[in-house]
Amino acid sequence: MEPASQPVHSQKGPFLRTVSAGERFIGFYVVHRKRLEPFRDPSRGHYLTLVLGDRSGQRLARVWEDAEALAAEIDVGDVVKIQGEMETYRDRLQVRVLRIRKAAEGEFDWRDMLPASPHDPEAMLESVLAAAEAIENPHLHVLVMRFYGDEALLEALRWVPAGRKVHHAYLSGLLEHLTEMLALADRVLEIYPQIDADLLRAGILLHDIGKVRELHWGLNVDYTDEGRLLGHIVLGDEMVAAAIESLPEFPPALALRLRHMLLAHHNRYEWGSPRRPQTLEAIALAKIDDLSAQVNRFWLLLQQREAGETWTPYDRLLERRLYAGESDLSVEEESQQR
Known part of the structure:
Protein backbone atom coordinates (compact mmCIF):
# COMPACT_ATOMS: atom_id res chain seq x y z
CA MET A 1 0.00 0.00 0.00
CA GLU A 2 1.47 3.32 -1.04
CA PRO A 3 1.14 5.88 1.78
CA ALA A 4 0.67 8.87 -0.55
CA SER A 5 0.38 8.73 -4.31
CA GLN A 6 -2.31 10.46 -6.35
CA PRO A 7 -5.30 11.73 -4.35
CA VAL A 8 -8.70 10.20 -4.91
CA HIS A 9 -10.51 13.55 -4.79
CA SER A 10 -9.44 16.27 -7.24
CA GLN A 11 -9.64 19.00 -4.57
CA LYS A 12 -7.56 17.19 -1.96
CA GLY A 13 -4.46 19.38 -2.14
CA PRO A 14 -0.96 18.17 -1.24
CA PHE A 15 -0.42 15.30 1.15
CA LEU A 16 1.05 16.63 4.36
CA ARG A 17 4.23 14.57 4.21
CA THR A 18 5.06 16.02 0.80
CA VAL A 19 4.95 19.68 1.92
CA SER A 20 8.37 21.24 2.58
CA ALA A 21 9.34 24.01 5.02
CA GLY A 22 8.48 27.45 3.67
CA GLU A 23 5.82 26.15 1.31
CA ARG A 24 2.34 27.65 1.30
CA PHE A 25 -0.51 25.31 0.40
CA ILE A 26 -4.28 24.77 0.38
CA GLY A 27 -5.81 21.39 1.08
CA PHE A 28 -8.22 19.17 3.02
CA TYR A 29 -7.15 17.33 6.19
CA VAL A 30 -8.78 15.52 9.09
CA VAL A 31 -8.51 16.77 12.68
CA HIS A 32 -7.01 14.11 14.96
CA ARG A 33 -6.58 16.25 18.07
CA LYS A 34 -7.31 19.81 19.21
CA ARG A 35 -6.39 21.80 22.29
CA LEU A 36 -6.76 25.43 23.33
CA GLU A 37 -3.58 26.68 24.98
CA PRO A 38 -2.87 30.00 26.72
CA PHE A 39 -0.30 32.44 25.40
CA ARG A 40 2.49 33.29 27.81
CA ASP A 41 0.99 36.76 27.92
CA PRO A 42 -2.51 36.12 29.39
CA SER A 43 -3.84 39.29 27.79
CA ARG A 44 -3.49 37.63 24.37
CA GLY A 45 -5.92 34.84 25.26
CA HIS A 46 -5.44 31.43 23.66
CA TYR A 47 -4.10 29.80 20.52
CA LEU A 48 -5.33 26.53 19.04
CA THR A 49 -3.11 23.49 18.63
CA LEU A 50 -4.30 20.86 16.15
CA VAL A 51 -2.97 17.58 14.87
CA LEU A 52 -3.96 17.39 11.21
CA GLY A 53 -3.61 14.30 9.08
CA ASP A 54 -4.23 12.56 5.81
CA ARG A 55 -3.27 9.14 4.56
CA SER A 56 0.39 10.19 4.31
CA GLY A 57 0.68 10.95 8.03
CA GLN A 58 0.16 13.74 10.55
CA ARG A 59 1.55 17.19 11.35
CA LEU A 60 1.19 19.52 14.31
CA ALA A 61 -0.62 22.76 13.39
CA ARG A 62 -1.15 26.08 15.15
CA VAL A 63 -3.93 28.64 14.77
CA TRP A 64 -2.84 31.95 16.28
CA GLU A 65 -5.92 34.10 15.68
CA ASP A 66 -9.62 33.66 16.59
CA ALA A 67 -8.68 30.42 18.35
CA GLU A 68 -11.61 30.32 20.80
CA ALA A 69 -14.23 30.74 18.07
CA LEU A 70 -12.61 28.16 15.82
CA ALA A 71 -12.28 25.68 18.68
CA ALA A 72 -16.04 25.86 19.15
CA GLU A 73 -16.69 25.24 15.44
CA ILE A 74 -14.23 22.41 14.77
CA ASP A 75 -14.28 18.97 16.40
CA VAL A 76 -11.95 16.00 16.39
CA GLY A 77 -12.90 13.85 13.40
CA ASP A 78 -13.93 16.79 11.22
CA VAL A 79 -12.38 17.27 7.81
CA VAL A 80 -11.22 20.85 7.36
CA LYS A 81 -10.01 22.95 4.46
CA ILE A 82 -6.96 25.02 5.35
CA GLN A 83 -4.64 27.55 3.85
CA GLY A 84 -1.36 27.12 5.62
CA GLU A 85 2.39 27.47 5.57
CA MET A 86 4.80 24.74 6.58
CA GLU A 87 7.39 26.03 9.02
CA THR A 88 10.11 24.62 11.25
CA TYR A 89 9.97 24.94 15.03
CA ARG A 90 12.66 23.32 17.18
CA ASP A 91 13.79 21.24 14.20
CA ARG A 92 10.28 19.87 13.62
CA LEU A 93 7.90 20.70 10.81
CA GLN A 94 4.56 22.20 11.77
CA VAL A 95 1.76 24.01 9.96
CA ARG A 96 0.95 27.65 10.59
CA VAL A 97 -2.75 27.84 9.75
CA LEU A 98 -3.71 31.03 7.95
CA ARG A 99 -7.34 30.16 7.17
CA ILE A 100 -9.49 27.20 8.18
CA ARG A 101 -13.09 26.02 7.82
CA LYS A 102 -15.04 22.78 8.05
CA ALA A 103 -15.26 20.90 4.77
CA ALA A 104 -18.60 20.43 3.10
CA GLU A 105 -19.94 17.06 2.04
CA GLY A 106 -18.58 16.14 -1.38
CA GLU A 107 -15.41 18.20 -1.03
CA PHE A 108 -13.27 15.27 0.12
CA ASP A 109 -12.91 11.49 0.03
CA TRP A 110 -12.13 9.52 3.19
CA ARG A 111 -9.63 7.43 1.25
CA ASP A 112 -7.43 10.55 1.08
CA MET A 113 -7.81 11.22 4.80
CA LEU A 114 -7.11 7.83 6.34
CA PRO A 115 -4.97 4.83 5.41
CA ALA A 116 -6.88 2.91 2.75
CA SER A 117 -6.42 0.10 0.28
CA PRO A 118 -4.78 1.30 -2.95
CA HIS A 119 -7.40 -0.67 -4.88
CA ASP A 120 -10.83 0.58 -5.90
CA PRO A 121 -13.34 -0.78 -3.35
CA GLU A 122 -16.10 -0.97 -5.95
CA ALA A 123 -13.93 -3.10 -8.25
CA MET A 124 -12.95 -5.37 -5.36
CA LEU A 125 -16.57 -5.68 -4.23
CA GLU A 126 -17.62 -6.59 -7.77
CA SER A 127 -14.97 -9.33 -7.84
CA VAL A 128 -16.05 -10.72 -4.47
CA LEU A 129 -19.73 -10.66 -5.44
CA ALA A 130 -18.91 -12.50 -8.67
CA ALA A 131 -17.21 -15.23 -6.61
CA ALA A 132 -20.27 -15.49 -4.37
CA GLU A 133 -22.63 -15.73 -7.34
CA ALA A 134 -20.43 -18.41 -8.98
CA ILE A 135 -20.81 -20.94 -6.13
CA GLU A 136 -22.63 -23.88 -7.70
CA ASN A 137 -23.60 -25.92 -4.65
CA PRO A 138 -27.20 -24.73 -4.14
CA HIS A 139 -27.07 -24.84 -0.34
CA LEU A 140 -23.79 -22.95 -0.09
CA HIS A 141 -24.94 -20.48 -2.76
CA VAL A 142 -28.11 -19.57 -0.85
CA LEU A 143 -26.20 -19.28 2.42
CA VAL A 144 -23.43 -17.08 1.06
CA MET A 145 -25.94 -14.82 -0.71
CA ARG A 146 -27.79 -14.32 2.60
CA PHE A 147 -24.74 -12.23 3.50
CA TYR A 148 -23.58 -10.92 0.14
CA GLY A 149 -27.10 -9.93 -0.84
CA ASP A 150 -27.52 -7.81 2.30
CA GLU A 151 -27.04 -4.14 1.36
CA ALA A 152 -26.29 -3.02 4.91
CA LEU A 153 -23.56 -5.63 5.27
CA LEU A 154 -22.13 -4.77 1.84
CA GLU A 155 -21.93 -1.10 2.82
CA ALA A 156 -19.93 -2.06 5.92
CA LEU A 157 -17.79 -4.43 3.85
CA ARG A 158 -16.82 -1.58 1.50
CA TRP A 159 -14.90 0.09 4.32
CA VAL A 160 -14.16 -2.32 7.16
CA PRO A 161 -10.46 -3.02 7.78
CA ALA A 162 -9.31 -6.63 8.09
CA GLY A 163 -7.63 -5.94 11.43
CA ARG A 164 -6.75 -3.35 14.01
CA LYS A 165 -2.97 -3.39 13.52
CA VAL A 166 -1.52 -6.62 12.17
CA HIS A 167 -2.63 -6.88 8.52
CA HIS A 168 -4.82 -4.99 6.03
CA ALA A 169 -5.50 -2.54 8.88
CA TYR A 170 -6.92 0.24 6.72
CA LEU A 171 -10.14 1.21 4.97
CA SER A 172 -11.38 -1.52 2.58
CA GLY A 173 -8.72 -3.84 4.02
CA LEU A 174 -11.10 -6.77 4.42
CA LEU A 175 -12.22 -6.50 0.79
CA GLU A 176 -8.58 -6.49 -0.30
CA HIS A 177 -7.87 -9.53 1.91
CA LEU A 178 -10.85 -11.44 0.46
CA THR A 179 -9.84 -10.55 -3.10
CA GLU A 180 -6.30 -11.83 -2.49
CA MET A 181 -7.57 -15.03 -0.89
CA LEU A 182 -9.94 -15.79 -3.76
CA ALA A 183 -7.10 -15.29 -6.26
CA LEU A 184 -4.83 -17.58 -4.21
CA ALA A 185 -7.61 -20.17 -4.00
CA ASP A 186 -7.82 -20.33 -7.80
CA ARG A 187 -4.18 -21.50 -7.96
CA VAL A 188 -4.54 -23.85 -4.99
CA LEU A 189 -7.55 -25.52 -6.60
CA GLU A 190 -5.62 -26.02 -9.85
CA ILE A 191 -2.90 -27.84 -7.95
CA TYR A 192 -5.22 -29.71 -5.54
CA PRO A 193 -8.42 -30.57 -7.43
CA GLN A 194 -9.43 -32.93 -4.61
CA ILE A 195 -10.40 -29.89 -2.51
CA ASP A 196 -14.10 -28.98 -2.69
CA ALA A 197 -13.95 -25.68 -4.59
CA ASP A 198 -17.38 -24.41 -3.57
CA LEU A 199 -16.74 -25.18 0.09
CA LEU A 200 -13.33 -23.50 0.04
CA ARG A 201 -14.67 -20.36 -1.65
CA ALA A 202 -17.66 -20.23 0.71
CA GLY A 203 -15.23 -20.52 3.63
CA ILE A 204 -13.14 -17.64 2.27
CA LEU A 205 -16.18 -15.42 1.79
CA LEU A 206 -17.54 -16.15 5.30
CA HIS A 207 -14.42 -16.69 7.44
CA ASP A 208 -14.04 -13.02 8.48
CA ILE A 209 -17.68 -11.96 8.24
CA GLY A 210 -17.69 -11.39 12.01
CA LYS A 211 -15.26 -8.48 11.57
CA VAL A 212 -18.10 -6.17 10.54
CA ARG A 213 -19.22 -6.55 14.18
CA GLU A 214 -15.81 -6.97 15.79
CA LEU A 215 -14.34 -3.67 14.60
CA HIS A 216 -15.34 -0.05 14.34
CA TRP A 217 -13.36 2.30 12.18
CA GLY A 218 -12.89 6.01 11.69
CA LEU A 219 -9.86 8.02 12.80
CA ASN A 220 -8.62 4.81 14.40
CA VAL A 221 -9.47 1.13 14.09
CA ASP A 222 -10.57 -0.38 17.39
CA TYR A 223 -12.64 -3.21 18.82
CA THR A 224 -16.32 -2.99 19.64
CA ASP A 225 -17.41 -4.37 23.02
CA GLU A 226 -18.55 -7.65 21.47
CA GLY A 227 -15.36 -7.70 19.43
CA ARG A 228 -13.27 -7.56 22.59
CA LEU A 229 -15.42 -10.02 24.52
CA LEU A 230 -16.15 -12.56 21.79
CA GLY A 231 -13.93 -11.91 18.75
CA HIS A 232 -14.69 -12.26 15.06
CA ILE A 233 -14.37 -16.05 14.97
CA VAL A 234 -17.14 -16.54 17.52
CA LEU A 235 -19.22 -13.70 16.07
CA GLY A 236 -18.83 -15.07 12.53
CA ASP A 237 -19.80 -18.59 13.58
CA GLU A 238 -22.81 -17.16 15.40
CA MET A 239 -23.90 -15.24 12.28
CA VAL A 240 -23.41 -18.22 9.96
CA ALA A 241 -25.10 -20.68 12.35
CA ALA A 242 -28.14 -18.37 12.60
CA ALA A 243 -28.32 -18.14 8.80
CA ILE A 244 -28.09 -21.94 8.46
CA GLU A 245 -30.84 -22.33 11.06
CA SER A 246 -33.13 -20.29 8.79
CA LEU A 247 -32.48 -22.71 5.90
CA PRO A 248 -34.27 -25.95 6.95
CA GLU A 249 -33.00 -27.93 3.95
CA PHE A 250 -29.32 -27.12 4.59
CA PRO A 251 -27.51 -30.47 5.06
CA PRO A 252 -26.23 -30.90 8.65
CA ALA A 253 -23.00 -32.57 7.46
CA LEU A 254 -22.23 -29.63 5.15
CA ALA A 255 -22.99 -27.17 7.96
CA LEU A 256 -20.58 -29.04 10.23
CA ARG A 257 -17.76 -28.93 7.67
CA LEU A 258 -18.27 -25.23 6.93
CA ARG A 259 -18.48 -24.17 10.56
CA HIS A 260 -15.36 -26.19 11.34
CA MET A 261 -13.51 -24.20 8.66
CA LEU A 262 -14.57 -20.91 10.19
CA LEU A 263 -13.67 -21.96 13.72
CA ALA A 264 -10.28 -23.35 12.65
CA HIS A 265 -9.12 -20.69 10.20
CA HIS A 266 -6.52 -19.19 12.57
CA ASN A 267 -4.91 -22.64 12.60
CA ARG A 268 -3.61 -22.62 16.20
CA TYR A 269 -5.18 -22.34 19.63
CA GLU A 270 -2.77 -19.58 20.66
CA TRP A 271 -3.87 -17.55 17.62
CA GLY A 272 -7.52 -17.65 18.69
CA SER A 273 -8.88 -20.74 16.94
CA PRO A 274 -11.16 -22.92 19.10
CA ARG A 275 -10.17 -25.85 16.86
CA ARG A 276 -7.23 -26.71 14.61
CA PRO A 277 -7.93 -27.65 10.96
CA GLN A 278 -9.06 -31.24 10.51
CA THR A 279 -10.29 -31.28 6.90
CA LEU A 280 -8.71 -30.52 3.53
CA GLU A 281 -10.78 -27.40 3.07
CA ALA A 282 -10.05 -26.17 6.59
CA ILE A 283 -6.26 -26.44 6.24
CA ALA A 284 -6.40 -24.85 2.76
CA LEU A 285 -8.43 -21.95 4.13
CA ALA A 286 -6.07 -21.46 7.09
CA LYS A 287 -2.94 -21.42 4.91
CA ILE A 288 -4.43 -19.12 2.26
CA ASP A 289 -5.61 -16.76 5.00
CA ASP A 290 -2.17 -16.72 6.61
CA LEU A 291 -0.31 -16.13 3.32
CA SER A 292 -2.44 -13.09 2.46
CA ALA A 293 -2.14 -11.71 5.99
CA GLN A 294 1.60 -12.21 6.44
CA VAL A 295 2.70 -10.90 3.03
CA ASN A 296 0.60 -7.78 3.64
CA ARG A 297 2.02 -7.46 7.15
CA PHE A 298 5.63 -7.70 5.92
CA TRP A 299 4.97 -5.24 3.10
CA LEU A 300 3.44 -2.63 5.44
CA LEU A 301 6.38 -2.89 7.84
CA LEU A 302 8.86 -2.49 4.97
CA GLN A 303 6.99 0.61 3.75
CA GLN A 304 7.11 2.19 7.20
Whole structure:
Protein backbone atom coordinates (compact mmCIF):
# COMPACT_ATOMS: atom_id res chain seq x y z
CA MET A 1 0.00 0.00 0.00
CA GLU A 2 1.47 3.32 -1.04
CA PRO A 3 1.14 5.88 1.78
CA ALA A 4 0.67 8.87 -0.55
CA SER A 5 0.38 8.73 -4.31
CA GLN A 6 -2.31 10.46 -6.35
CA PRO A 7 -5.30 11.73 -4.35
CA VAL A 8 -8.70 10.20 -4.91
CA HIS A 9 -10.51 13.55 -4.79
CA SER A 10 -9.44 16.27 -7.24
CA GLN A 11 -9.64 19.00 -4.57
CA LYS A 12 -7.56 17.19 -1.96
CA GLY A 13 -4.46 19.38 -2.14
CA PRO A 14 -0.96 18.17 -1.24
CA PHE A 15 -0.42 15.30 1.15
CA LEU A 16 1.05 16.63 4.36
CA ARG A 17 4.23 14.57 4.21
CA THR A 18 5.06 16.02 0.80
CA VAL A 19 4.95 19.68 1.92
CA SER A 20 8.37 21.24 2.58
CA ALA A 21 9.34 24.01 5.02
CA GLY A 22 8.48 27.45 3.67
CA GLU A 23 5.82 26.15 1.31
CA ARG A 24 2.34 27.65 1.30
CA PHE A 25 -0.51 25.31 0.40
CA ILE A 26 -4.28 24.77 0.38
CA GLY A 27 -5.81 21.39 1.08
CA PHE A 28 -8.22 19.17 3.02
CA TYR A 29 -7.15 17.33 6.19
CA VAL A 30 -8.78 15.52 9.09
CA VAL A 31 -8.51 16.77 12.68
CA HIS A 32 -7.01 14.11 14.96
CA ARG A 33 -6.58 16.25 18.07
CA LYS A 34 -7.31 19.81 19.21
CA ARG A 35 -6.39 21.80 22.29
CA LEU A 36 -6.76 25.43 23.33
CA GLU A 37 -3.58 26.68 24.98
CA PRO A 38 -2.87 30.00 26.72
CA PHE A 39 -0.30 32.44 25.40
CA ARG A 40 2.49 33.29 27.81
CA ASP A 41 0.99 36.76 27.92
CA PRO A 42 -2.51 36.12 29.39
CA SER A 43 -3.84 39.29 27.79
CA ARG A 44 -3.49 37.63 24.37
CA GLY A 45 -5.92 34.84 25.26
CA HIS A 46 -5.44 31.43 23.66
CA TYR A 47 -4.10 29.80 20.52
CA LEU A 48 -5.33 26.53 19.04
CA THR A 49 -3.11 23.49 18.63
CA LEU A 50 -4.30 20.86 16.15
CA VAL A 51 -2.97 17.58 14.87
CA LEU A 52 -3.96 17.39 11.21
CA GLY A 53 -3.61 14.30 9.08
CA ASP A 54 -4.23 12.56 5.81
CA ARG A 55 -3.27 9.14 4.56
CA SER A 56 0.39 10.19 4.31
CA GLY A 57 0.68 10.95 8.03
CA GLN A 58 0.16 13.74 10.55
CA ARG A 59 1.55 17.19 11.35
CA LEU A 60 1.19 19.52 14.31
CA ALA A 61 -0.62 22.76 13.39
CA ARG A 62 -1.15 26.08 15.15
CA VAL A 63 -3.93 28.64 14.77
CA TRP A 64 -2.84 31.95 16.28
CA GLU A 65 -5.92 34.10 15.68
CA ASP A 66 -9.62 33.66 16.59
CA ALA A 67 -8.68 30.42 18.35
CA GLU A 68 -11.61 30.32 20.80
CA ALA A 69 -14.23 30.74 18.07
CA LEU A 70 -12.61 28.16 15.82
CA ALA A 71 -12.28 25.68 18.68
CA ALA A 72 -16.04 25.86 19.15
CA GLU A 73 -16.69 25.24 15.44
CA ILE A 74 -14.23 22.41 14.77
CA ASP A 75 -14.28 18.97 16.40
CA VAL A 76 -11.95 16.00 16.39
CA GLY A 77 -12.90 13.85 13.40
CA ASP A 78 -13.93 16.79 11.22
CA VAL A 79 -12.38 17.27 7.81
CA VAL A 80 -11.22 20.85 7.36
CA LYS A 81 -10.01 22.95 4.46
CA ILE A 82 -6.96 25.02 5.35
CA GLN A 83 -4.64 27.55 3.85
CA GLY A 84 -1.36 27.12 5.62
CA GLU A 85 2.39 27.47 5.57
CA MET A 86 4.80 24.74 6.58
CA GLU A 87 7.39 26.03 9.02
CA THR A 88 10.11 24.62 11.25
CA TYR A 89 9.97 24.94 15.03
CA ARG A 90 12.66 23.32 17.18
CA ASP A 91 13.79 21.24 14.20
CA ARG A 92 10.28 19.87 13.62
CA LEU A 93 7.90 20.70 10.81
CA GLN A 94 4.56 22.20 11.77
CA VAL A 95 1.76 24.01 9.96
CA ARG A 96 0.95 27.65 10.59
CA VAL A 97 -2.75 27.84 9.75
CA LEU A 98 -3.71 31.03 7.95
CA ARG A 99 -7.34 30.16 7.17
CA ILE A 100 -9.49 27.20 8.18
CA ARG A 101 -13.09 26.02 7.82
CA LYS A 102 -15.04 22.78 8.05
CA ALA A 103 -15.26 20.90 4.77
CA ALA A 104 -18.60 20.43 3.10
CA GLU A 105 -19.94 17.06 2.04
CA GLY A 106 -18.58 16.14 -1.38
CA GLU A 107 -15.41 18.20 -1.03
CA PHE A 108 -13.27 15.27 0.12
CA ASP A 109 -12.91 11.49 0.03
CA TRP A 110 -12.13 9.52 3.19
CA ARG A 111 -9.63 7.43 1.25
CA ASP A 112 -7.43 10.55 1.08
CA MET A 113 -7.81 11.22 4.80
CA LEU A 114 -7.11 7.83 6.34
CA PRO A 115 -4.97 4.83 5.41
CA ALA A 116 -6.88 2.91 2.75
CA SER A 117 -6.42 0.10 0.28
CA PRO A 118 -4.78 1.30 -2.95
CA HIS A 119 -7.40 -0.67 -4.88
CA ASP A 120 -10.83 0.58 -5.90
CA PRO A 121 -13.34 -0.78 -3.35
CA GLU A 122 -16.10 -0.97 -5.95
CA ALA A 123 -13.93 -3.10 -8.25
CA MET A 124 -12.95 -5.37 -5.36
CA LEU A 125 -16.57 -5.68 -4.23
CA GLU A 126 -17.62 -6.59 -7.77
CA SER A 127 -14.97 -9.33 -7.84
CA VAL A 128 -16.05 -10.72 -4.47
CA LEU A 129 -19.73 -10.66 -5.44
CA ALA A 130 -18.91 -12.50 -8.67
CA ALA A 131 -17.21 -15.23 -6.61
CA ALA A 132 -20.27 -15.49 -4.37
CA GLU A 133 -22.63 -15.73 -7.34
CA ALA A 134 -20.43 -18.41 -8.98
CA ILE A 135 -20.81 -20.94 -6.13
CA GLU A 136 -22.63 -23.88 -7.70
CA ASN A 137 -23.60 -25.92 -4.65
CA PRO A 138 -27.20 -24.73 -4.14
CA HIS A 139 -27.07 -24.84 -0.34
CA LEU A 140 -23.79 -22.95 -0.09
CA HIS A 141 -24.94 -20.48 -2.76
CA VAL A 142 -28.11 -19.57 -0.85
CA LEU A 143 -26.20 -19.28 2.42
CA VAL A 144 -23.43 -17.08 1.06
CA MET A 145 -25.94 -14.82 -0.71
CA ARG A 146 -27.79 -14.32 2.60
CA PHE A 147 -24.74 -12.23 3.50
CA TYR A 148 -23.58 -10.92 0.14
CA GLY A 149 -27.10 -9.93 -0.84
CA ASP A 150 -27.52 -7.81 2.30
CA GLU A 151 -27.04 -4.14 1.36
CA ALA A 152 -26.29 -3.02 4.91
CA LEU A 153 -23.56 -5.63 5.27
CA LEU A 154 -22.13 -4.77 1.84
CA GLU A 155 -21.93 -1.10 2.82
CA ALA A 156 -19.93 -2.06 5.92
CA LEU A 157 -17.79 -4.43 3.85
CA ARG A 158 -16.82 -1.58 1.50
CA TRP A 159 -14.90 0.09 4.32
CA VAL A 160 -14.16 -2.32 7.16
CA PRO A 161 -10.46 -3.02 7.78
CA ALA A 162 -9.31 -6.63 8.09
CA GLY A 163 -7.63 -5.94 11.43
CA ARG A 164 -6.75 -3.35 14.01
CA LYS A 165 -2.97 -3.39 13.52
CA VAL A 166 -1.52 -6.62 12.17
CA HIS A 167 -2.63 -6.88 8.52
CA HIS A 168 -4.82 -4.99 6.03
CA ALA A 169 -5.50 -2.54 8.88
CA TYR A 170 -6.92 0.24 6.72
CA LEU A 171 -10.14 1.21 4.97
CA SER A 172 -11.38 -1.52 2.58
CA GLY A 173 -8.72 -3.84 4.02
CA LEU A 174 -11.10 -6.77 4.42
CA LEU A 175 -12.22 -6.50 0.79
CA GLU A 176 -8.58 -6.49 -0.30
CA HIS A 177 -7.87 -9.53 1.91
CA LEU A 178 -10.85 -11.44 0.46
CA THR A 179 -9.84 -10.55 -3.10
CA GLU A 180 -6.30 -11.83 -2.49
CA MET A 181 -7.57 -15.03 -0.89
CA LEU A 182 -9.94 -15.79 -3.76
CA ALA A 183 -7.10 -15.29 -6.26
CA LEU A 184 -4.83 -17.58 -4.21
CA ALA A 185 -7.61 -20.17 -4.00
CA ASP A 186 -7.82 -20.33 -7.80
CA ARG A 187 -4.18 -21.50 -7.96
CA VAL A 188 -4.54 -23.85 -4.99
CA LEU A 189 -7.55 -25.52 -6.60
CA GLU A 190 -5.62 -26.02 -9.85
CA ILE A 191 -2.90 -27.84 -7.95
CA TYR A 192 -5.22 -29.71 -5.54
CA PRO A 193 -8.42 -30.57 -7.43
CA GLN A 194 -9.43 -32.93 -4.61
CA ILE A 195 -10.40 -29.89 -2.51
CA ASP A 196 -14.10 -28.98 -2.69
CA ALA A 197 -13.95 -25.68 -4.59
CA ASP A 198 -17.38 -24.41 -3.57
CA LEU A 199 -16.74 -25.18 0.09
CA LEU A 200 -13.33 -23.50 0.04
CA ARG A 201 -14.67 -20.36 -1.65
CA ALA A 202 -17.66 -20.23 0.71
CA GLY A 203 -15.23 -20.52 3.63
CA ILE A 204 -13.14 -17.64 2.27
CA LEU A 205 -16.18 -15.42 1.79
CA LEU A 206 -17.54 -16.15 5.30
CA HIS A 207 -14.42 -16.69 7.44
CA ASP A 208 -14.04 -13.02 8.48
CA ILE A 209 -17.68 -11.96 8.24
CA GLY A 210 -17.69 -11.39 12.01
CA LYS A 211 -15.26 -8.48 11.57
CA VAL A 212 -18.10 -6.17 10.54
CA ARG A 213 -19.22 -6.55 14.18
CA GLU A 214 -15.81 -6.97 15.79
CA LEU A 215 -14.34 -3.67 14.60
CA HIS A 216 -15.34 -0.05 14.34
CA TRP A 217 -13.36 2.30 12.18
CA GLY A 218 -12.89 6.01 11.69
CA LEU A 219 -9.86 8.02 12.80
CA ASN A 220 -8.62 4.81 14.40
CA VAL A 221 -9.47 1.13 14.09
CA ASP A 222 -10.57 -0.38 17.39
CA TYR A 223 -12.64 -3.21 18.82
CA THR A 224 -16.32 -2.99 19.64
CA ASP A 225 -17.41 -4.37 23.02
CA GLU A 226 -18.55 -7.65 21.47
CA GLY A 227 -15.36 -7.70 19.43
CA ARG A 228 -13.27 -7.56 22.59
CA LEU A 229 -15.42 -10.02 24.52
CA LEU A 230 -16.15 -12.56 21.79
CA GLY A 231 -13.93 -11.91 18.75
CA HIS A 232 -14.69 -12.26 15.06
CA ILE A 233 -14.37 -16.05 14.97
CA VAL A 234 -17.14 -16.54 17.52
CA LEU A 235 -19.22 -13.70 16.07
CA GLY A 236 -18.83 -15.07 12.53
CA ASP A 237 -19.80 -18.59 13.58
CA GLU A 238 -22.81 -17.16 15.40
CA MET A 239 -23.90 -15.24 12.28
CA VAL A 240 -23.41 -18.22 9.96
CA ALA A 241 -25.10 -20.68 12.35
CA ALA A 242 -28.14 -18.37 12.60
CA ALA A 243 -28.32 -18.14 8.80
CA ILE A 244 -28.09 -21.94 8.46
CA GLU A 245 -30.84 -22.33 11.06
CA SER A 246 -33.13 -20.29 8.79
CA LEU A 247 -32.48 -22.71 5.90
CA PRO A 248 -34.27 -25.95 6.95
CA GLU A 249 -33.00 -27.93 3.95
CA PHE A 250 -29.32 -27.12 4.59
CA PRO A 251 -27.51 -30.47 5.06
CA PRO A 252 -26.23 -30.90 8.65
CA ALA A 253 -23.00 -32.57 7.46
CA LEU A 254 -22.23 -29.63 5.15
CA ALA A 255 -22.99 -27.17 7.96
CA LEU A 256 -20.58 -29.04 10.23
CA ARG A 257 -17.76 -28.93 7.67
CA LEU A 258 -18.27 -25.23 6.93
CA ARG A 259 -18.48 -24.17 10.56
CA HIS A 260 -15.36 -26.19 11.34
CA MET A 261 -13.51 -24.20 8.66
CA LEU A 262 -14.57 -20.91 10.19
CA LEU A 263 -13.67 -21.96 13.72
CA ALA A 264 -10.28 -23.35 12.65
CA HIS A 265 -9.12 -20.69 10.20
CA HIS A 266 -6.52 -19.19 12.57
CA ASN A 267 -4.91 -22.64 12.60
CA ARG A 268 -3.61 -22.62 16.20
CA TYR A 269 -5.18 -22.34 19.63
CA GLU A 270 -2.77 -19.58 20.66
CA TRP A 271 -3.87 -17.55 17.62
CA GLY A 272 -7.52 -17.65 18.69
CA SER A 273 -8.88 -20.74 16.94
CA PRO A 274 -11.16 -22.92 19.10
CA ARG A 275 -10.17 -25.85 16.86
CA ARG A 276 -7.23 -26.71 14.61
CA PRO A 277 -7.93 -27.65 10.96
CA GLN A 278 -9.06 -31.24 10.51
CA THR A 279 -10.29 -31.28 6.90
CA LEU A 280 -8.71 -30.52 3.53
CA GLU A 281 -10.78 -27.40 3.07
CA ALA A 282 -10.05 -26.17 6.59
CA ILE A 283 -6.26 -26.44 6.24
CA ALA A 284 -6.40 -24.85 2.76
CA LEU A 285 -8.43 -21.95 4.13
CA ALA A 286 -6.07 -21.46 7.09
CA LYS A 287 -2.94 -21.42 4.91
CA ILE A 288 -4.43 -19.12 2.26
CA ASP A 289 -5.61 -16.76 5.00
CA ASP A 290 -2.17 -16.72 6.61
CA LEU A 291 -0.31 -16.13 3.32
CA SER A 292 -2.44 -13.09 2.46
CA ALA A 293 -2.14 -11.71 5.99
CA GLN A 294 1.60 -12.21 6.44
CA VAL A 295 2.70 -10.90 3.03
CA ASN A 296 0.60 -7.78 3.64
CA ARG A 297 2.02 -7.46 7.15
CA PHE A 298 5.63 -7.70 5.92
CA TRP A 299 4.97 -5.24 3.10
CA LEU A 300 3.44 -2.63 5.44
CA LEU A 301 6.38 -2.89 7.84
CA LEU A 302 8.86 -2.49 4.97
CA GLN A 303 6.99 0.61 3.75
CA GLN A 304 7.11 2.19 7.20
CA ARG A 305 10.89 2.06 7.66
CA GLU A 306 12.92 5.25 7.65
CA ALA A 307 14.07 6.58 4.26
CA GLY A 308 17.41 5.09 3.26
CA GLU A 309 17.22 2.24 5.79
CA THR A 310 17.63 -1.32 4.55
CA TRP A 311 16.16 -2.81 7.76
CA THR A 312 12.91 -2.15 9.58
CA PRO A 313 12.87 -1.46 13.31
CA TYR A 314 12.45 -4.54 15.51
CA ASP A 315 8.85 -5.76 15.46
CA ARG A 316 7.77 -7.06 18.85
CA LEU A 317 5.03 -9.37 17.53
CA LEU A 318 7.19 -10.90 14.81
CA GLU A 319 10.24 -10.92 17.14
CA ARG A 320 12.52 -9.86 14.29
CA ARG A 321 13.54 -7.04 11.97
CA LEU A 322 12.79 -7.24 8.24
CA TYR A 323 15.28 -6.67 5.44
CA ALA A 324 14.37 -4.64 2.36
CA GLY A 325 17.56 -5.13 0.38
CA GLU A 326 19.66 -2.77 -1.70
CA SER A 327 17.66 -3.41 -4.89
CA ASP A 328 14.47 -2.26 -3.16
CA LEU A 329 16.21 0.92 -2.03
CA SER A 330 17.47 1.72 -5.52
CA VAL A 331 13.94 1.38 -6.90
CA GLU A 332 12.61 3.71 -4.20
CA GLU A 333 15.33 6.29 -4.82
CA GLU A 334 14.70 6.18 -8.57
CA SER A 335 10.95 6.67 -8.10
CA GLN A 336 11.54 9.63 -5.78
CA GLN A 337 13.72 11.32 -8.42
CA ARG A 338 11.00 11.18 -11.09
